[in-house]
Amino acid sequence: MTTADTNAPSLSGPASSGKPAKPSKPGWDYSPAPETVKVDIASTYGLFIDGKFQTPRNAERFATINPATEETLSEVTQASDADVDRAVKAAHAVLPKWAGLPAIERAKYIFRIARRIQERGRELAVLETLDSGKPIKESRDVDIPLVAAHFFYHAGWADKLEYATKGRRDGATKGKKALPEVAPGVRPVGVCGQVIPWNFPLLMAAWKIAPALACGNTVVLKPAETTPLTALRLAEIFEEIGLPPGVVNIITGDGRTGKALVEHPLVDKVAFTGSTEVGKRIAKATAAPRPDGKFKRLTLELGGKSPHIIFEDAAIDQAVEGIINGIYFNQGEVCCAGSRLFVQESIVEEVTKKLEIRLASLRVGDPMDKNTDVGAVNSKEQLSRIEHYLKLGEQEGATLRRANASTLPKKGYWCRPCFFTGVQPSHTIAREEIFGPVLSVLTFRTPEEAISRANNTAYGLAAGIWTEKGSKMLSIAKQIKSGVVWCNTYNKFDPTSPFGGFKESGFGREGGVQGLKAYLDG
Amino acid sequence: MLRQVHSPRVDAVMAAERAATFTKRSIKKSSKMAGLRLALSTLDLTTLEGKDTPEKVRSLCVKAVNPGTGQSDLPDNLPSVAAVCVYPSMVKFCKETLEELGALGRVKIASVATGFPSGQYPLDVRLEDTRKAIHDGADEIDMVINRGAFLSGKYDVVADEIRDVKATCLREGAAVGRPIALKVILETGELETLDNVRRASDLAIVAMEEAKRAFAGDGATKRRSDEGKAPATSNGSPNGTHINGSPTLDTSKPRNLGTSTFDFIKTSTGKVTPAATMPVTLVMLEAVRDWYLQTGQLVGVKPAGGIRTAKQSLHYLVMVKETLGSLPTVGTSVDDQHPGGWLTPELWRFGASALANDILRQISWLHTGKYRAQYDVTEA
Known part of the structure; x- marks a missing residue:
């Protein structure tokens, strides 16, 4: 444990300087009130590719720990370049089918995800707190309700996209390989490679996945290496509600996995939330056109000093x-x-x-x-x-x-x-x-x-x-x-309010009507 | 004199949000038991009805002194409540009963006065109301402010009246030889906005202080001549009322409140809805905290009306603890514990009637694991 020792201040008079007084022994304090729900955590996790958990042979693994106790919670798989390739291809293969579903059917899947998140809210909150160190009060009252809210909100958009895209007409993506329209003249972007941070693990997954699905895209998501457990639990929910295989793939790993995902030629759009330093590297990597001459779309939500x-x-x-x-x-x-x-x-x-x-x-x-x-x-x-x-x-x-x-x-x-x-x-x-x-x-x-x-x-x-x-x-x-x-x-x-930055805080917006734009072509 | 009031503004949305966080604390087991005992010990057990009779008031006093009398499902060392709170005409019956029970002075007698609850009476009548209650035996006077004057912007009228009542308390207190605490009821349900609550709080605090200074000034010469006669107190003021806190308080040492009497600001009469709410009480706690930070002086807070359940009372205690922090005060102890800050009957009260029984039911449940039926808790 590393901490500097401190003194307690008391409610001291106006002239008190920086010198804090010794605390009096509190006569009335709160007894420990531990959250008692136990969650099952597997000793190892594979990669969620094409609708099922897969464990690659000779896979490299790494531990994810509870930062409050330094105990290992589980071991997760380091996805290799080949694993990333399989995940992206799975997402690519199912794309026309997913985008071609009647919008109301896409909405039903997303609604089901939202409801299941609410039903399993306590479990998800406990898991989030174990893996990330954030207080249960916050994961229970802020993170998980917002996760559900994001899926609910975007489920509502799926069959109303024409109202979000009035006056927008696509031309560029017309042709033989064009994806089905999800609104008049508007098509999904395609395969979305999404890399998310460790501060709000499940919430960031929701911010990324919900609008992508509502707009008919498919997803390969990489959670942060220190907090992969709730994203993997979300994969279980996808399985549970019968989301078509390949529509969302969740792969774990460190920066190498993220790099492979971002640079994969079949990825049409990259969404990244994290540090400005990594964001800049991603911007460079996606600046070059793909083999087919098209550019990858990119949104970045980076640091701040607000x-x-x-x-x-x-x-x-x-x-x-x-x-x-x-x-x-x-x-x-x-x-x-x-x-x-x-x-x-x-x-x-x-x-x-x-x-x-x-x-x-x-x-x-x-x-x-x-x-x-x-x-x-x-x-x-x-x-x-x-x-x-x-x-x-x-x-x-x-x-x-x-x-x-x-x-x-x-x-x-x-x-x-x-x-x-x-x-x-x-x-x-x-x-x-x-x-x-x-x-x-x-x-x-x-x-x-x-x-x-x-x-x-x-x-x-x-x-x-x-x-x-x-x-x-x-x-x-x-x-x-x-x-x-x-x-x-x-x-x-x-979820109804757009969030995003200026300058080195990134570009693109998440949430609200504005957030849909990054996931629609046209 | 036109009174200028420079009170900080209050953002009602954020204040309500903050107040709601206090209800999210998980208070279980030993901390719940300690909290409930603390709530009981800071209770002003109240009856303020037109149909109050001497007999009703006597039963209230018996319950106040020993809330758990002869009830096997309650721990036998339950604290007495802080005070009984009655109409002026009932004060003498309280005094008789408490005297018989040997609890006079230990359980205080609080009397509403000044034409409670409306205050719509001539000032001389209101002051006489106060004077009589004190001479009948009241230790504490719960006055109402002139809301009509306040809402029409006549802050000087409001302040002058508070000063007059406080002066009466000081003067009559000296006459009967007991310090009289004043509780100024703002009737926040009628003031409506939190800006008004804050302004009225500041106004009341300053007016009481002005009255004390004026009284101390008047009495200074007289006091020198009859030194030794008046009960000596820690700060030497004639009636034991704390007058001048040192502005540079040494908070490293526990501060003994035992010999001082502190004045209060109080939310409501209980006759107007809404009565006490958590945001209102929070704003009042912030007002006494700011006063303390500026002057080193202590003023108590009493929410009254609408606090009916043990759970609510714990929410309020959490709010006091987390807002007024860790001042190491030593007030009247509960179980030899000094929670510090404002968590002592000297500086914090609940004004309630139904609350006592819900606290007793919860204590009984913690003690025996069983709930008592409503009908099985003694009335009064």
Whole structure:
């Protein structure tokens, strides 16, 4: 276990400096409340190709572990180039049949998936928490309900695509090998190679698979190597509901598998969510035309360094709540995490104090405990990356405020939520994505300065604005360069609302009518 | 004097969202038992009906002192409730009964006053109402604010009246030789918006403080002459009311509340719907927290009305714990535990009548594994 020790703050008086007081022994605390549902996990998993789990001979395997205990949960298969080829070919073979189904039939399959996810919701939530380290409270109340919602929403689109594509007429894909139309003049894109991250394993799978299926595409999906279990469980659901073989294939593996998938000539569209670094490599790899002269379609949803702007006329207590939720939700391992907080100078002391108080009340620890607010960091590698930034932030002159003193389990990867004050725009911790429970607090004096500082970043994924003045809120929102701007709230996700970035946060949108575009030709 | 009120704004959507998170905590087993005992010990067991009689009030007092009397399915060391809360005309019967039971002072007598519940009476009548209740034996006065004045923007009228009532409490308290706590009922159901709740909270807190300062100023000369006569308290104020918290509180040491009496802001009369809600109470907790951060002074909070189940009471306790954090205060103990923060009858109360019995049923279930029938829980 690696953690720096911290002191507990108490609700201390206004003049208290950075020196935290010793905690009093709490007289009333919550007893452990472990989630008791047990899920069966096989000792090994094969690859889900062409409608069934297959175990390639002499397959290389790797362990997936529970980051809260460091115990091995299962061993999964490293898909080789040949395996990727089989999966893509299976997806390619079934494409005309799947795209040619009456739209209402495609919708029925997707509805069935959504319902089955709801029915098995508890099991999926537990599995997600075991594999990813996120608190059960979040997987149960956020991740899994949103997964189901995405399938429900897109099931509804399957037979209404003409309303999403009004005025769009395809020409390019007409010809002998053209796929059937899924709306007047509009066809599926084809085989979609999708590579997803470890922060919201099943939710990202849903974001990718649901619109692809609704639009008549077929899919080869690669979950992240540290969190493959819920995607494999989703494959079981596909089997259960009788999804035609090959329509969705799920293959596990590390970056090599992802590379083979992205570069496969029969893949028509690549969708990637993950780091900007890998995103750039994928953009390069897909920049060259395929042997048939066509280009691969590409959407990227990458990193972020999203700003929160809090004005002195904000509802401060609620804003602090939103800031806490914005950065410490899912241990800060969120691409749209509000990791840069811009506070109007006149209220910086008050906001800092209230952040400290609120931070102290967060419960960090066993993700399976229903009262846990912040769980385990996803992997050892990620934890060391976060710790690197914590060190760097202090070296560069910012002040680290560790206001949380939760007792941590002996094993596992843990980082207590914390924040930096005295951060300058030039500091690394204000520029690079940390992807952990670390907030950088900066200041501004005027709205114009707030906007220019907020936009002074390579990223442009999300932003939060906190003010009770409506006219100011709307005017600032228009001037922030990011895909999402939340006003007086944060981290609100809904399948009907498009999500995506500007600049190095990627391109393309997921969710809403806009999200369908990437999966339709024409 | 036109009063300027600069209260922070409240975002009702986010406040409701935050309040809802407190209901998601899983409180089981020993923490549930401890929480229920804490809820019981911070209860103002209330009867406020036109049909109240001395006999009804006596049975209420008996239950208040020993909620588990002679009931084998309850642990025999159940705490008394914090106070009984009655109409002014019933105060003397409370005093008699509590005296007989040897519980006077331990279970407080709270009296609604100032023309409860509407407050639509001349000020002199309301102040006399307060004075009489104190002389009849009340330890705590639950006053109502002038909502009509508040909603028409006459904040100075509201504040002046609160000051007058507080001054009456201080003066009459000194006369009867007991500190009198004031609870200011905002009647949040009539104020409607959370912005109003916050503004009324701040206004009440500041008005009570002004009255205390004025009283301390007046009494300073007099006090010097009769030093030693008045009951000495930790802060030396004449009636034991905490006046000046040091603005640089040393929170590293447990702070003993035992000898001080604190004033409260209270949500509702119970006669208006909605009565107490979690978002409203959250905003009031934030107001007393901000006051504490600014001045180091403590003000209590009392949600009243609409809290009927043990489960709801636990939700509220979670909210207090997670909002007012870890101030190491030492108040009246439950089971020799000091939960700290505002989780003590000195700073937190539930105003309720039906709640007590649901808490007792839940304690009985935890204790014996069996539920009691509704009819098997004593009335009053």
